[in-house]
Amino acid sequence: MAQKLFAERLRRTVSKYGPLCVGIDPTFDKLPKELKEKAKTPTEEAAAIGIFTDSVIEAVKGVAGVLKFQVAYFERYGAAGFVELESAVKRAKNDGFMVIADGKRGDIGSTMKAYAKYYMDVLDADAVTLNPYMGKDVIEPFLPYVDKGKGAFLLARTSNPAAAETQDVSASAGHAYYIYLTDRIASWQEKIEKDKAGYLPFGIVVGATVPEEIKKLRAKHPELLMLIPGFGFQGGTADDAAPAFDAQGNGAVVNSSRSVICAFQQEGGETAEAKEDPAWQGAIRDAAKTAQGALKEAIARRKR
Amino acid sequence: MAQKLFAERLRRTVSKYGPLCVGIDPTFDKLPKELKEKAKTPTEEAAAIGIFTDSVIEAVKGVAGVLKFQVAYFERYGAAGFVELESAVKRAKNDGFMVIADGKRGDIGSTMKAYAKYYMDVLDADAVTLNPYMGKDVIEPFLPYVDKGKGAFLLARTSNPAAAETQDVSASAGHAYYIYLTDRIASWQEKIEKDKAGYLPFGIVVGATVPEEIKKLRAKHPELLMLIPGFGFQGGTADDAAPAFDAQGNGAVVNSSRSVICAFQQEGGETAEAKEDPAWQGAIRDAAKTAQGALKEAIARRKR
Numbered sequence: 001m002a003q004k005l006f007a008e009r010l011r012r013t014v015s016k017y018g019p020l021c022v023g024i025d026p027t028f029d030k031l032p033k034e035l036k037e038k039a040k041t042p043t044e045e046a047a048a049i050g051i052f053t054d055s056v057i058e059a060v061k062g063v064a065g066v067l068k069f070q071v072a073y074f075e076r077y078g079a080a081g082f083v084e085l086e087s088a089v090k091r092a093k094n095d096g097f098m099v100i101a102d103g104k105r106g107d108i109g110s111t112m113k114a115y116a117k118y119y120m121d122v123l124d125a126d127a128v129t130l131n132p133y134m135g136k137d138v139i140e141p142f143l144p145y146v147d148k149g150k151g152a153f154l155l156a157r158t159s160n161p162a163a164a165e166t167q168d169v170s171a172s173a174g175h176a177y178y179i180y181l182t183d184r185i186a187s188w189q190e191k192i193e194k195d196k197a198g199y200l201p202f203g204i205v206v207g208a209t210v211p212e213e214i215k216k217l218r219a220k221h222p223e224l225l226m227l228i229p230g231f232g233f234q235g236g237t238a239d240d241a242a243p244a245f246d247a248q249g250n251g252a253v254v255n256s257s258r259s260v261i262c263a264f265q266q267e268g269g270e271t272a273e274a275k276e277d278p279a280w281q282g283a284i285r286d287a288a289k290t291a292q293g294a295l296k297e298a299i300a301r302r303k304r
Numbered sequence: 305m306a307q308k309l310f311a312e313r314l315r316r317t318v319s320k321y322g323p324l325c326v327g328i329d330p331t332f333d334k335l336p337k338e339l340k341e342k343a344k345t346p347t348e349e350a351a352a353i354g355i356f357t358d359s360v361i362e363a364v365k366g367v368a369g370v371l372k373f374q375v376a377y378f379e380r381y382g383a384a385g386f387v388e389l390e391s392a393v394k395r396a397k398n399d400g401f402m403v404i405a406d407g408k409r410g411d412i413g414s415t416m417k418a419y420a421k422y423y424m425d426v427l428d429a430d431a432v433t434l435n436p437y438m439g440k441d442v443i444e445p446f447l448p449y450v451d452k453g454k455g456a457f458l459l460a461r462t463s464n465p466a467a468a469e470t471q472d473v474s475a476s477a478g479h480a481y482y483i484y485l486t487d488r489i490a491s492w493q494e495k496i497e498k499d500k501a502g503y504l505p506f507g508i509v510v511g512a513t514v515p516e517e518i519k520k521l522r523a524k525h526p527e528l529l530m531l532i533p534g535f536g537f538q539g540g541t542a543d544d545a546a547p548a549f550d551a552q553g554n555g556a557v558v559n560s561s562r563s564v565i566c567a568f569q570q571e572g573g574e575t576a577e578a579k580e581d582p583a584w585q586g587a588i589r590d591a592a593k594t595a596q597g598a599l600k601e602a603i604a605r606r607k608r
Contacts (some may be wrong), residue, residue: 042426075386075418077422079387104435106435112376122381131408131437134464135468135469136469155437166436166437166439169481170475171481172475181470
């Protein structure tokens with residue numbers, strides 16, 4: 001018998017902590033001053049990012065239950081960065097967080113097998129993000145992990161402004177291409193068991209910056225979990241994200257990265273060092289609490 | 305003044321050695337027996353893959369001028385794998401090869417900046433593969449590398465059977481979506497200088513398994529370089545790939561991975577250990593020569 005399915009595990013976590021997923025996207029330039037000062041080499045920069053990441057995990061413990069690691073910010077340092085990613089994910093899992101590895105990989109089946117091995121077995125993430133452009137092959141090597149309670153989110157309609165050009169083009173009976181692609185993502189899971197609340201293990205990514213698209217996809221695909229990026233810094237609001245949730249408040253997690261992990265930069269951006277909050281870990285925790293609260297309220301408002 | 309542009313560098317390399325790109329996709333199970341025997345831990349497995357990769361580079365020196373590293377097969381070992389990737393790419397560059405890092409990354413601009421930093425500066429690849437689904441943001445951070453002679457190949461029509469479902473769907477005035485996407489990839493480069501032979505720095509990936517699509521895209525976009533995977537093991541022939549080249553024999557490279565680097569497995573697959581050629585490095589070199597020769601002949605036949 002399988003352990004709990006991914007959708008059920010996610011639902012329990014969201015019900016315990018709230019729908020906020022804290023995005024770990026650390027760049028060296030934006031670290032607190034005290035962590036930047038000591039690092040002189042790329043390996044020391046990567047180590048500083050590791051220390052910061054551990055502090056973020058510590059800060060949001062008890063406030064949020066899901067962490068999304070953006071792989072690129074670790075990969076930027078190659079081997080040295082992956083050392084930090086692996087250590088941080090281990091810590092997060094030990095602390096009871098669900099971990100999403102956000103790498104947006106997508107390739108032919110034999111190649112995806114190598115990615116699945118790393119992200120599901122070696123790194124032991126609970127879910128990954130995947131790019132569906134190369135077709136069903138992308139999810140095949142992840143199917144054996146479904147019974148282990150793992151899942152994935154595939155790109156449907158992303159949060160960046162440039163996405164409209166490649167994703168909103170009309171395809172297949174007048175639907176936008178991202179709708180067509182989402183229909184395919186659902187069809188690839190026809191033989192896969194839904195969890196008790198009706199959700200499949202392979203969900204979709206839809207940006208909080210495009211709330212109309214969230215509504216359309218939620219109506220068309222009540223069986224697909226949603227990972228909602230673009231909340232906070234990128235401009236999406238809690239009310240924009242709320243329609244991703246079903247009437248019971250299930251079915252989605254909402255990611256916030258920079259608004260939380262850069263919260264100590266009181267006037268934002270790389271030039272704001274002089275205005276940095278010295279109690280930076282507290283500022284991160286407070287920002288996570290605020291984001292979590294705003295999301296819970298928006299979902300409750302919608303239910304009323 | 306910029307150094308030579310990517311398209312020109314690629315043309316000189318292809319004109320010197322031929323259009324074969326050797327794909328480095330090493331899996332531990334398929335390594336020569338002598339390399340497998342000693343490895344007991346994942347780090348030792350990664351090291352064995354590193355030794356094998358160095359041997360492949362040594363074997364094809366003078367036979368092919370372009371190497372494509374499939375990042376996934378190194379990433380499968382996380383930090384330990386990236387150590388091997390970095391060391392192998394350094395060796396390949398020192399030996400004068402042009403290096404394509406095949407990771408098919410694709411994300412929002414700020415995230416792509418981290419990938420660009422790693423692949424263009426730290427790893428120092430000559431080109432990367434990118435997934436264009438998230439739009440123009442994907443190439444933006446790579447623009448500063450154009451004047452440094454670097455480039456990229458973006459997925460247009462991939463070689464895997466499952467690709468038809470997501471890429472051939474009709475979009476925009478009856479064209480297939482992959483054609484629409486290729487048109488966008490060309491339009492993103494409107495302000496970028498072509499090299500002397502008329503090629504842009506951001507080319508496309510089109511599978512040797514879909515020769516009709518190669519012909520269509522070559523006719524519609526004579527300014528886009530092509531990286532052609534799927535030749536050999538996946539079923540594409542030299543004659544299938546030949547239409548990617550212009551009348552002067554320029555404009556493309558053709559990748560072969562397993563047919564070259566697994567050439568010593570005389571009856572193929574993981575169970576063939578007993579039938580392994582003990583002179584495995586020579587078998588790899590011979591397979592590269594054969595592939596290079598077949599491609600040159602097919603292109604010459606087409607020109608006549």
